[in-house]
Amino acid sequence: MKFWMHGMFGAVLAGGIWVAIWQIIVTMALIVTTGAGLTLQAGPALLAGMVAGPVVILYRPPGQLLRHGIGIAVMAALLWGFTLGAPFDPNGLLPVWQSVVAMIIAAAAGWLSLSASIGAMPPTMQARYAAETFYLRLLWGLGLMMFVLIVAIPFYVMVMTSLKSQQSLLANPLDFSIDPAVGGTVLFRSYIELFTEYDFGTLLLNSAIVSVATVLITLLFSVPGAYAVAKLRFPGRKWLSGSVLLIYLIPAIILVIPLYAVFSQLGLRNSLLGLCIVYPATTIPVALYMLRGYFAGLPSELDDAGLMDGLSRLQIITRIAMPLSMPAIASVALYVFMIAWNEFLFAFMFLDDVKLFTLSRGIVSLNSSEVPRQHLMAGAVIATTPVLILFLWFERFLVTGLTAGSVKG
Amino acid sequence: MDQPDRRREGALARREKRLAYILLMPTFLLVLAVVLLPLLANFWISVKPVTLAELRPPSLILKEQVRGDFAGAGDEARLEYRYRNSSIKYPLEDVVFTDSLPAGVEVTSLDPACGLDAGGGLRCELGTLDGKARGKIRIGIRAGDGFTGDKSSFKAGTPEATFTAYNVMTSFDFTLANFERVFSAAEFWDVLKVSVYYTVFGTAGALLLGLFAAQILQKAFFGRPVIRGLMLFPYVAPVIAVAFSWVVLFDPFSGAVNAMLQQMDVAEGPINFFGQRSVTIDVFGFGLTLPMALTMVILFEVWRYFPLSFLFILARMQSIPSDIYEAAEIDGATPIQQFWFLSLPYIAGILAVLFLLRFIWTFNKFDDIFLLTGGNAGTRTLTVNVYEQAFAISNLGAGAAVAVVIFALLLVFSVIFIRFSPKDAS
Incomplete structure (x- = not known):
């Protein structure tokens, strides 16, 4: 008995799952945006959805607008009925219009996801192909929703917490509502305090100096090196290009103790210069590896033509190879910037002086019971924003960089 | 025809090889210094009985002070050197310090460890100092006619110490205790x-x-x-x-x-x-x-x-x-x-x-x-x-x-x- 391959069973299952999930999501969203203590009614929503499934599959008027309009109305009525007239707010904590809007949103989202999952499936026994297609479509929708939620929620909490005050955070941790009427200085007070009292301007500058220096040093070292490995013949070339990535398998934590000992004695430990030495050493191998692949793809005839015209090898690198491989260099630069900006371990171990802290190092020191949580989150937002802006701006380059170079983490 | 051609190619190949090594050298050196040598050093440290506090090699901490009034001719005072081994565990060997005295200062009494050299400078031999060891050296002094300074004149020449320190990081003491x-x-x-x-x-x-x-x-x-x-x-x-x-x-x-x-x-x-x-x-x-x-x-x-x-x-x-x-x-x-x-x-x-x-x-x-x-x-x-x-x-x-x-x-x-x-x- 392959009941699960029947269209009707699929519709009931999908209906129950989708409407219950949207009920949970809309309830959570309401709690978070209004701060009210609402009760979750997932069970009644599940039942409403299981009734709605057959409706979707049986009721198919020709017009899209008509179909969905009536469908959403039916869905809302079902939700309203199964929850005894109060889908979200049985205790009457919210204004009526908010409850109504929430119900319409939940009904619309539930109905539309459900009918998208069911598609054109008829209420009959399905062939294996059609049944699999249906279940994969259901899984696709659920998976997409799950991924968006699990990725977005921590970032949402990070931003919203940074805008809260200490009292409201303790009074109701679920209240992420923002009241724009309080004005910018109140809303952004955590940020203002970080920049005025915790000297985050200096931290930002230190992070920028170290990251940019790391990018420059990495390129300065790896561009000639990659060119040599890609284009010049010398003994040990094969061995070198094979072993360069092995360096990447050596964990930083093994290097920390000896580097700590030696840098302490050389006076390099508590300094940005020390970081500017350590970071490039960890990024150059992968940069060299990425650029080597790109340089090797450039036709050798270009180099030969350059040599004929009397250019030296260094001129060939700067005038022919580099301009042609700008996309690769941009990828490497962005990737290295990201690594250096996000680096935590060495900054944490090496830097003692507050004036020299990078952002990572500074934010760790905010993680104490004396500093309120919203400051910690504001620090996290300050550290995240530049990399995310760069990432969104140059996503194509960074994605190339990530795939080409980094199975590292 | 064949012969010089190949030789020229050989020269070209040599130049190419040398250029490749030059281009790769900075990368190699940096990786060597920051990744490979520390990796080896890690093995070295793992068989060393070393704690975070002993990271700095032991040294002699020496302070100089003049006790008593010492401003005009005829004043007598005591010149005191307090010393301490900075390590609590490892000894300092062959500890010697020298100090010059301001012009016109006469030495009235000397610690047995000390002596005056030809130029009128002070030289004290403390021998071996165990871990945590501390002590004082007292020298009696009198201001002679030529003395024109005051107590601060003694700050001008800081005492210089020499010793053989036991450095746990570079010694050949190994242990499997770790x-x-x-x-x-x-x-x-x-x-x-x-x-x-x-x-x-x-x-x-x-x-x-x-x-x-x-x-x-x-x-x-x-x-x-x-x-x-x-x-x-x-x-x-x-x-x-x-x-x-x-x-x-x-x-x-x-x-x-x-x-x-x-x-x-x-x-x-x-x-x-x-x-x-x-x-x-x-x-x-x-x-x-x-x-x-x-x-x-x-x-x-x-x-x-x-x-x-x-x-x-x-x-x-x-x-x-x-x-x-x-x-x-x-x-x-x-x-x-x-x-x-x-x-x-x-x-x-x-x-x-x-x-x-x-x-x-x-x-x-x-x-x-x-x-x-x-x-x-x-x-x-x-x-x-x-x-x-x-x-x-x-x-x-x-x-x-x-x-x-x-x-x-x-x-x-x-x-x-x-x-x-x-x-x-x-």
């Missing part, structure tokens, strides 16, 4: 077990989630580019920001997750997700005990690194020629069959490479666990143990010994990796 300590510690096998759990489940979880995400984002739909960008956020954002976001999100008292669970009557009281070692779940009357904090750090690892697997798998899947799917479609293969028999073999290579490399990198991971739990509540992995031994307990040698254990395990993994890596690994 390794004994590490292996005999009751928690070592727990630490190893936690490391293995973390690595295996973290790697496999991130890989599976990445595979799922790649399947979802493979077909085009409205908003796909935006969602693809969003999916990479956990990996691109600084570890410090996302780790603390999780800590705040799951905080037992002010965290949103706990508040939400209680609000919806799922949990009775606050759950300390990152601070509780284990949790017992009642499954059909059987108490099932699961590690709580460890599961949380594994979930974080999966969450943070699935984007990477996703990116690689998606890139590989998009390079699969679409006609094989069309052919399969005509042959009546169902979607699951298409995935199982067409897609999976295509991405098996990249899955294997990802698994092996991510396995090593997860094993090497330190930041994430350190920031989330500090290695407490049953989440101490080998890497966190390095930090714990070296910097929390201040025993550098023991920390280095743990690092050596990590390195040995890595070698084993790498051998397996090289042995089994697919040929199309690129």
Whole structure:
């Protein structure tokens, strides 16, 4: 008995799952945006959805607008009925219009996801192909929703917490509502305090100096090196290009103790210069590896033509190879910037002086019971924003960089 | 004709070789200095009885003071040198210090350890000073007629000390005590077990989630580019920001997750997700005990690194020629069959490479666990143990010994990796 391959069973299952999930999501969203203590009614929503499934599959008027309009109305009525007239707010904590809007949103989202999952499936026994297609479509929708939620929620909490005050955070941790009427200085007070009292301007500058220096040093070292490995013949070339990535398998934590000992004695430990030495050493191998692949793809005839015209090898690198491989260099630069900006371990171990802290190092020191949580989150937002802006701006380059170079983490 | 041509080529090849070495030299030197030598130094430190406090070699701390009035001719006073061995453990040998006296100062009495040299300078031989040893040298002085200064005149010439210090870092004293300590510690096998759990489940979880995400984002739909960008956020954002976001999100008292669970009557009281070692779940009357904090750090690892697997798998899947799917479609293969028999073999290579490399990198991971739990509540992995031994307990040698254990395990993994890596690994 392959009941699960029947269209009707699929519709009931999908209906129950989708409407219950949207009920949970809309309830959570309401709690978070209004701060009210609402009760979750997932069970009644599940039942409403299981009734709605057959409706979707049986009721198919020709017009899209008509179909969905009536469908959403039916869905809302079902939700309203199964929850005894109060889908979200049985205790009457919210204004009526908010409850109504929430119900319409939940009904619309539930109905539309459900009918998208069911598609054109008829209420009959399905062939294996059609049944699999249906279940994969259901899984696709659920998976997409799950991924968006699990990725977005921590970032949402990070931003919203940074805008809260200490009292409201303790009074109701679920209240992420923002009241724009309080004005910018109140809303952004955590940020203002970080920049005025915790000297985050200096931290930002230190992070920028170290990251940019790391990018420059990495390129300065790896561009000639990659060119040599890609284009010049010398003994040990094969061995070198094979072993360069092995360096990447050596964990930083093994290097920390000896580097700590030696840098302490050389006076390099508590300094940005020390970081500017350590970071490039960890990024150059992968940069060299990425650029080597790109340089090797450039036709050798270009180099030969350059040599004929009397250019030296260094001129060939700067005038022919580099301009042609700008996309690769941009990828490497962005990737290295990201690594250096996000680096935590060495900054944490090496830097003692507050004036020299990078952002990572500074934010760790905010993680104490004396500093309120919203400051910690504001620090996290300050550290995240530049990399995310760069990432969104140059996503194509960074994605190339990530795939080409980094199975590292 | 042939001969000079080949010689010229030889010269060219030599020049090319030399240029290649010159271009690679800076990289080589930097990597040597910051990666390879420290790696060797780590082995050296691991057999050394060295703690964080002994990182600085012992030295002599010497202070000079004039006691009594000493301004005009005829004044008598006492010149006092107080010395101390800065190390509490290691001796200083052949300790000698010299100091010059201001013009016109006459010495009335000398400590037996001291003498005056031809130029009127003071020279004291203290011999061997044991650890923590301290003492005073007193010299009686009188201001002669030629003396025109006051007490501060003595500050002009600072005493200079010479000694042979015992430097534990460069000496040839070796000990296996660090390794004994590490292996005999009751928690070592727990630490190893936690490391293995973390690595295996973290790697496999991130890989599976990445595979799922790649399947979802493979077909085009409205908003796909935006969602693809969003999916990479956990990996691109600084570890410090996302780790603390999780800590705040799951905080037992002010965290949103706990508040939400209680609000919806799922949990009775606050759950300390990152601070509780284990949790017992009642499954059909059987108490099932699961590690709580460890599961949380594994979930974080999966969450943070699935984007990477996703990116690689998606890139590989998009390079699969679409006609094989069309052919399969005509042959009546169902979607699951298409995935199982067409897609999976295509991405098996990249899955294997990802698994092996991510396995090593997860094993090497330190930041994430350190920031989330500090290695407490049953989440101490080998890497966190390095930090714990070296910097929390201040025993550098023991920390280095743990690092050596990590390195040995890595070698084993790498051998397996090289042995089994697919040929199309690129």
